[in-house]
Amino acid sequence: MLTELGGKGGCLCEPAKSGSLRCPLIVRPTSEDVITGHLFGTLRAINPRWWLPDFLNQALGVERFRRQVFRNLRIELWQKQPAFPRWLIPWDEGQTEVDVVITWENPPTTVFIEMKYGSPLSGSTVHNNGHAGYPSDQLIRNARVGLYQCGWYVExxxxxxxxxxFNLILLSPKMGNPLVEQYRDLDKFQEAIPHSDKLASLPSDSFIGEMSYSGTIDIARTNHRFMNKTEQRLTDQLKSYIDLKMSQIRYNT
Structure with missing residues (x-):
């Protein structure tokens, strides 16, 4: 964050500046991993009651989550999930890496967050380009992987x-992704995955949602007065960083 906001990373050599040399030390403006690390690295340090329930409720469009002590809360980045069972899909599929996985145990809950910044949701994934007659986008893949890992398939x-x-959130610069709206329709969602008859049920009428980066910061700012001084300072710094990233994405698009 300091590197991008304050230019504390030092100077680049001329070949790196010109683009003729790909330097691994450059913090690239379009990096989804960088913004993921900054955003959730900071949110980890803020009491989750001041952002997590509101984030989920707004993303899903329902008031399902309350402010509470989240028992055994974990926020993991870039977590690899086991390969989806071959008997449930007509193609071979490797491990799925989820950008952010949030879990707690009262009640047992898992949230997958798919992060997008400088690129749209991929319309196809490795080994699946839609050839089997089912959608192959990242969102539907994360949804069925999450449902399987959370025990919603009958075996x-x-x-x-x-x-x-289980809940799945798309976090991106702006709201209104058509896939989110499509998969919120439970009939369309079940049509989009093979062997949907093996699902015992679904977690909720609304378990897929979306949130913007600015909306996430607005939630934290709304609860600013309840935070301690350190959390307030972190929230203010994070707002400055997200404002910078939003100006960069407008510049790059």
Whole structure:
């Protein structure tokens, strides 16, 4: 954050400036990983009751989450999920890397967050370009992987475990992605995944949502007065950083 906001990273050599040399130390303005690390690295340090319930409720368009002590809260970045079972899809698929995974245990809940900044949602994924007759975009892949990992598919198992609440959020510069609206329709969602008949049910009528970067910061700013001094300072710095990134994305598009 300091590198981008205050130019504290030092000077670049002329080949790097001209683009003839790809320097791994450059903080690139369009990097989704950089903004993911800054945003959730900061939010980890702020009491989740001041941002997490409001973030989820606004993203999903429902009032399902309350302010509470989140037991065993974990916020993990770039977490690899096990490969989706071959018997549930008519193609081979490797591991899915989820940008942000948030979990807690009262009640058992998992949230997948797909981050987008300088690029749109991919319309196809590795080994699936839609050839099997099902959508192949990143959002639907994350949705079925999350549902499987949270125990929503019916399987013959030695031991049965209760399913976890599951939610999937697209976090991007602006709202209104048509895929989010499409998959919020449960009939269309089930048509988009193979073997949907193996789903025992779905977590909720609204488990897929979206949020903008600016909207996320607005939530934290709304609860600014409840935070301690350190959290307030972090929120203010994060707002300055997100404002910078929004100006860059407008410049790059």
């Amino acid at each position: 013959d198992k030695l031991f049965e475990f209760p399913s976890r609440d």
